[in-house]
Amino acid sequence: MKKLSFILALMMAALCIFSAVPAMADEKTVITYWTNDRHDMEYLNKMIEKFNAENTDNIEIQMTVITDEYENQILLAYQGGTAPDIVGQSVNLKNFTDYGMLVSLSDYIAADEEYQKVNEPYTHAFEGLNAIGDDIYWVSIGMRSGVRIEYNKALLEKSGYTAIPATLDEYIEMAKTMTAAGNGEYYGIGFTSSSPFERQLEMMAQVSGIYYYDYVNGKFDFSGYKPILEKGRELVAAAYPDQQGVDNMRALFQTGNFALWGNASQEAGVFTQQLPITEFEWGVAPVPSLTGEIKGALQTTLSKGFLMMSSCENKDAAWKVIKFFQSEEFIKGYLENGYCLPITSYMDQRIDKTKIGRLADFSLLEYESVYPAVPTINLIGDDYRTTLWNAIMGYVEIDAAIEDLNTRYNQAYDEDILSGSVKRLVIADFDPLHPAAGTATYLDK
Amino acid sequence: MIKAKRAPKKRGMKEGGGIAATLMLAPSVIFLAVCSFYPFMWIFRYICYNYNGFRATYTGVRNFTRMLSDTTFWNSVGTTFEYAALKLVFIIPLALLMAVLLNQKLRGSSFFRGVYFMPTVIATSISGMIFTFIFATGNGILNGLLQNLGLIGKPIGWLTDQKVVMYAVTILSVWAGFGNYMLYFVTGMTSIPEDVYESAKIDGANGVQTFFKITLPMLSPVLKVVLMLAITGAFKDYEAIMVLTNGGPGNRSMVMFLYIYKLIFATQAGTQAQIGYGALLSLVAAVIVGAVTIIYQLVSKKLDDVV
Incomplete structure (x- = not known):
């Protein structure tokens, strides 16, 4: 009887072990990733599917796209213990680090030479944006260009122009001339109701050496904007008589209602896919400055990055996922699909630029750069x-x-x-x- | 009298009615406490803090002093009164007029009742978006129509001219809301006995006399409720304005709840979410809306006494 019991126990134990082995083999380490980027979903889905099928570490990436209240939703999930392991870059770094929500990637980066070669993290660490002190929290795989002037070549030619001038005065004169020539049929320039100052005049101020934060003395200073505002009034007087939403104004530009439009590199995709311009040729030019001389850097934006949450239980697996997202293969495909411009010289040399289409016109200028993040404050009234x-x-x-x-x-x-x-x-x-x-x-x- | 009232209560308690009543009331009380009292207390909790959703920093009376010097907020209060007045002046008479017309039991009145009510069930953001196309200066439908009819010589900057933007905002809010109030009035009119109208007819009253001497007085209880709803609603409106003008141009259509929304959700460049300060402004706004409602109720009571 004793012997029988022993054999039965042995059989039960063996059964448990053998039944557990395949279950353990199937059990994947799931790494959840939240992003608010929708424009690149198709590429991300394709690459994640490939990773999930091919990776040998038994890791599965689950991506969720959060379109509204992205930062708040991450915060709520973090407070409720259901935060994702990796989040996309559209978060306030200072708030997230102050609250202890993020893991510094510095140690992982330091130990990974391949990652360093492809992503050049130490060259592209920007204070307050993706790094605080020596801690790097994310590294961008690309850039969005600063603002450019997109122009209708046919309307310019009608008024005898072939290029965008280097000084703001000449630019205003050109807009006025075209508005007069249009006689109500078309106008020299158009502004949107959505952050209109940012899309042209603020960037003209930047390249003229005018910025709203005095980094040397650590205070805000708007005094330099006076000449820009005075000239802005002249420009608005020559503009299309309405400031509608961005897409409406893009549509008006596409249909030849005005000649000059200002926006960053996303317009490459907009005017070739979303609202393709077929009736006229359009050019891309740098924004003019007050005197024609470049005295300050034009602001660019970091485009896509991945941050690891401190609540992540499988940090090494999460790092492997981040490494995949920042691998040469992933970034090459991402850039060649035209989602953003290369940030590293390494990737710049690796991509086939004939595949990026009109995005090539928005290639980064020598004087383009990221600015250190200005502290966010509790302001009353308008910004x-x-x-x-x-x-x-x-x-x-x-x-x-x-x-x-x-x-x-x-x-x-x-x-x-x-x-x-x-x-x-x-x-x-x-x-x-x-x-x-x-x-x-x-x-x- | 007092004894008669107390007696059943005691009997009820003895018979276990108190426990039953408590159990029956409990869900509602808990629901009220969690969904109404708690959020309200939560608002009070942060009025002395800078709170951005991540970290709360105690700032004493700073939010109060900031509020006193916040000209954008006080201007938005003025704009809210202007907007509410404009809306009420048009929406109530229009809703009443349409209700009277549709109550005539003419062919197709049910269809039009549905048509006029439809904007009420359209999402505010969608209607705001649609009206941006209607009000566009250069290529807008309204300007095109007015110009084709020869009513205007050059396009009106409905959303870009500070002098006319409030009319554009009012047109949208009246369009979106009058169907709802119209339905209240129609419902009120159906409860007026038919024989009263027949008596008036026999006495030789014409349509106008019937409206002012019979319909309006007998509709006054409904009218009072509708007016109160319209007043409080007008003071709280902001969603459609946010989509249509975002408070512009130059804050000309900035109503107080839109300003509070912008502060709390940090929609402005380089600013923190100001939940603490926004909570304080919300309380002040609630006091303003409450005061207006009380004044209205006092006035309507006085009018009752006079009538």
Whole structure:
């Protein structure tokens, strides 16, 4: 009887072991990834499917696209213990790190030479944007260009122009001439109602060496914008008589209602796929500056990156997924599909540029750069872009608008520093032509 | 009298009615506490804080002093009153007029009742988006129509001219809301006995006299409710305005709840989500709406006494 019991127990144990083995083999390590990017979903799905089928580490990526309230949804999930393992880059880095939600990738990066070769993380670490001090939280696989002027060649030629001039005065004159020639049929220039200041005039100010944050002294300063606002009024007077949403204005540009339009590299896809321009040739040119001389860098945006959440239980597996997303094969396909421009010189040499179409016209300029993140503050009233545009539109006086912004921004900044919710950012060796090159220090007062 | 009221309560408690009543009330009370009282207390909790959803920093009375000097907020309060007045002036008479017309039991009145009510069930964001196309200056349907009819010489900047944007916003809100109030009025009119109208007819009253002497007085309880709903609704409107104008141009159509929304959700460049300050402004806005409602109720009570 004893013997029988022993044999039965042995059989049961063997059964358990053998039944468990295939189950363990099938059990995959699931890495969840949330993003708010929709434009590249098709490519991401294809590559994730490939990774899930081919990877030998038994890892499965599950991607979720969150379109609304992305940051809030991540926060809620984190607080509720259901946060994803990896999130896309559209989050406020400071808030997320202050709250302990992110893992620094610095150690993983330091130990991975292949990753360093493809992604050049130390060259592309930007204070407050993807890195804080020595901690790198994400590395971008590409860039969105700064603003360019997209122009209708046929309308320019009608008024005797062939290229976009280098100075703002000449640019205004050109817009006025075309508006007059159009006689109500078409106009020289068009502005959208969605952040209109940002899409042309703010960038013209940047390349003229005018910026809203004085990095050297660690304070906001809008005084330099006065000449830009004065010239902006002239430009608006020559513009299409309506400021509609971005897509509406794109459609009006596409149908030849105005000749000059300002926006970044996403327009390459818009005017070839979403709203293809077939009736006329369109060109792309750098934004003009006040004097024609380039005195400051044109702001670019980091395009796509992957951050690891501190709540991730399989950090090594999550790193393998990030490595896959930032592998040469993945980035090459991503860039050649025209989703963004290359950020690293390594990838720039590896991609077939004939595949990126009109995106090639938006290739990064020598004076294009990422600016260090300006501290986000508790501001009352309108932000600077709205206020400065209101001044251009004549809803407020230019001097009053500048004084109001200097007062409100610095007051809010000082009070936030006093309450401890933010620190003062100072870059003593700040160079407007190389804004990312300086050394950032954070002061308590 | 007092004894008669207390007696059944005691009897009920003795018979276990108190426990039954408590159990029956419990779901509602818990629901009310969780969904109404708790969020309300939560608002109070943060009015002395800078809270961005991640971290709360105690700032004492700073939010109160900021509010006093926040000209954008106080201007938005003024704009809200202007918007509410414009909306009410048009929406109530229009809803009443349409209700009277559709109550005539003419052929097709049910169809038109449905047509006029339809905007109420269309998502506010969609109707706001549709009206941006209608009100567009250069290629808008409304300007095209007015120009073809020869009513205007050059296009009107419905959404870009500070002088006319409030009319554009009002047109949208009246279009979106009058069908709802019309339905209340129609329902109220159907409850007026038919024989009253017959008596009036026998007495030789014409249509106008019947409306002012019979319909309107007998509709007054419904009218009072509709007015109160319209007033509170108008003060809280912001969704369609956000899509249509986003408070512009130059804050000309910035109503107070739109401004609060922008603060709380940090829709502006380089700014934090200001949940604490937004909570304070919400309380002030609630007090303003509450005060207006109380004033309306006092006035309507006085009018009752007079009538």
